[in-house]
Amino acid sequence: MVLTKPKVSDKSKTEVEGVNVGWTNQCAKAQPLGYRKIVHLVGLGFIMCFAYLASISIINQSGQIHLLLENAANGNLSYSSISPAQHSQAPNFPSIFRQPPITAPQQQNTTEWCQPLHFKAEPGPVVALASFPGSGNTWFRYLLQQASGIMTGSVFKNLNLLRNGFPGENIANGSVSVIKLHKTTIQRMEAFDKLILLVRDPLPAILAEFNRQAGGQVGYAPPWAFKENNGERWGRFVYKRGVSWEEMNLAWFSHFSPQNRLIVFYVDLKTQTEIQLRRVLTFLNIPVRDAMISCALARRQGLYHRPKRILHFEVFNSSMRQTLADHKRRVYSILGKPATFEKKPLNRT
Structure with a gap:
């Protein structure tokens, strides 16, 4: 007795292949979308990091401004007549402190x-x-x-x-x-x-x-x-x-x-x-x-x-x-x- 491989009808084959092809197409479509998400997340991270550094700079500058305003209020912002x-051009004597x-x-x-x-x-x-x-x-x-x-x-x-x-x-x-x-x-x-x-x-x-x-x-x-x-x-x-x-x-x-x-x-x-x-x-x-x-x-x-x-x-x-x-x-x-x-x-x- 000879065993033969059962035949799959064209319709069934189409349905199976359709499922496989459909799943493959969905994966293919998902990859570009995921890549874009990664790019967006990385970009968002850079933006947040930049914003943090900028805020630190602003805080430091505001502190300096506050100090200048305080000195101005105390009358300490006049300047030396020595240019x-x-x-x-101070004489080149050895300094005791470096x-x-x-x-x-x-x-x-x-x-x-x-x-x-x-x-x-x-x-x-x-x-x-x-x-x-x-x-x-x-x-x-x-x-x-x-x-x-x-x-x-x-x-x-x-x-x-x-x-x-x-x-x-x-x-x-x-x-x-x-x-x-x-x-x-x-x-x-x-x-x-x-x-x-x-x-x-x-x-x-x-x-x-x-x-x-x-x-x-x-x-x-x-x-x-x-x-x-x-x-x-x-x-x-x-x-x-x-x-x-x-x-x-x-x-x-x-x-x-x-x-x-x-x-x-x-x-x-x-x-x-x-x-x-x-x-x-x-x-x-x-x-x-x-x-x-x-x-x-x-x-x-x-x-x-x-x-x-x-x-x-x-x-x-x-x-x-x-x-x-x-x-x-x-x-x-x-x-x-x-x-x-x-x-x-x-x-x-």
């Missing part, structure tokens, strides 16, 4: 100087102007520049100061009269030949620094900042900075010999400005000229003076006052200054 070319140079915008400065500011004729000792933040370092530099005509330097890169009367900002070598800094490290102290230590009472110094951090160079902390979290934030700031104030002043004082250090108290600089300026100029071996001293006294106010503001509450409680008084007593006893204390409420910020 970028002049700033880049920092990239700053290019100052070529704008007109509104500060009137007793004489045009200049570098030292010859490099001299590298002199630190050390102080706890909020102790009047910027005002001291301003007075010294008026009385001497020589630029003061700094280890910082404050563009507002660079543009507004301090063309020696970010210069830290013997070409400037003094170099501003705050931090205390053995490495930094050993980089200097001499020291001017500017000391201010810890209460107003800490308050000034709190205002600066919250409100800018001549701004204020908002009243609610002192009461935030029931005053916890402000309290932590006071106690921590009180310890730093004592440690910083004693470290700098003890590191330099008596012949290489000069102590200037902020209160004396305010009440005996002429006497203190003459002391400083003599210590720096800068000629003392009566005409320059008189000119500096006539322009003693400066641009970075924070005007007084009266709050309707006491910012330092009794515990804060006692703690800071203890810090002050220990420091002033070593520095040879009688420790007097303000008894009336300190609500002027």
